[in-house]
Amino acid sequence: MIVTIDGVAASGKSSVSSGVAQALGVPYVSSGLLYRAATLLGLEASLDLHAAPGLLALLGAHPVRLEPLAGGNRVWQGERELTDDLHSSRVDRGVSVVAALPEVREWVDAQLRALPEPFVAEGRDMGTNVFPHASHKFYLTASARIRAERRARERPEDVPAIEAALQRRDELDTVQSAPAPDALVIDTGPLDLQGVIDTILTRLH
Numbered sequence: 537m538i539v540t541i542d543g544v545a546a547s548g549k550s551s552v553s554s555g556v557a558q559a560l561g562v563p564y565v566s567s568g569l570l571y572r573a574a575t576l577l578g579l580e581a582s583l584d585l586h587a588a589p590g591l592l593a594l595l596g597a598h599p600v601r602l603e604p605l606a607g608g609n610r611v612w613q614g615e616r617e618l619t620d621d622l623h624s625s626r627v628d629r630g631v632s633v634v635a636a637l638p639e640v641r642e643w644v645d646a647q648l649r650a651l652p653e654p655f656v657a658e659g660r661d662m663g664t665n666v667f668p669h670a671s672h673k674f675y676l677t678a679s680a681r682i683r684a685e686r687r688a689r690e691r692p693e694d695v696p697a698i699e700a701a702l703q704r705r706d707e708l709d710t711v712q713s714a715p716a717p718d719a720l721v722i723d724t725g726p727l728d729l730q731g732v733i734d735t736i737l738t739r740l741h
């Protein structure tokens with residue numbers, strides 16, 4: 537069984553996927569972390585993030601591994617854990633560029649499709665491109681302002697600045713971020729986190 541949870545930036549994908557996965561007793565897979573890892577490593581190596589060959593050579597020479605767990609994902613490059621370095625504003629600024637590269641998307645998709653079922657997969661195109669035959673598909677939305685207010689509780693930045701950054705990322709990610717025609721679209725604005733999780737669990741039972 538594969539459950540896909542897609543949505544725009546900061547819509548709650550990771551938090552909701554973790555809650556659903558824990559309730560189901562299965563791992564959840566955060567596809568965005570692989571794009572973030574490629575971005576971080578490219579930045580650290582001072583590579584041109586627009587150029588796929590250098591990024592893929594780097595990823596091939598030092599493979600990145602996603603460890604999906606129900607409570608959260610951990611990302612490794614050899615013995616080095618990258619997880620805590622993947623949600624910086626610096627990575628946020630570069631990741632859409634990396635995620636726009638077809639070769640990098642193929643690299644991510646190959647890793648995701650190799651994972652053993654069952655799991656919950658979250659991202660932008662899990663229900664459309666990566667797992668079109670998933671048994672249950674969901675798509676999370678909320679206004680940019682609501683998403684920014686939620687993110688502001690995590691990061692010491694002001695809400696208008698976060699809102700503008702989220703809107704920029706929404707625009708940059710538009711191509712791969714459309715909901716699957718058979719996905720249930722959930723406006724999370726009126727719901728708290730547990731409310732979104734419960735909405736999904738109700739549909740799964």
Ligand SMILES: Nc1ncnc2c1ncn2[C@@H]1O[C@H](COP(=O)(O)OP(=O)(O)OP(=O)(O)O)[C@@H](O)[C@H]1O
Binds near residue numbers: 544545549550551690
């Ligand atoms: N329905 C909700 N009500 C209140 N807070 C929420 C809700 N959903 C998520 N949050 C909070 O909003 C913040 C962003 O959520 P989360 O990181 O899961 O989003 P995301 O879509 O995975 O983000 P990104 O696209 O950056 O990976 C977190 O602090 C999370 O706890």
Ligand SMILES: Nc1ccn([C@H]2C[C@H](O)[C@@H](COP(=O)(O)O)O2)c(=O)n1
Binds near residue numbers: 569635658659660
């Ligand atoms: N399946 C996916 C997952 C993520 N991306 C892009 C879009 C984001 O800009 C970036 C990081 O994702 P996040 O951690 O914010 O969910 O990666 C994508 O194109 N496809």
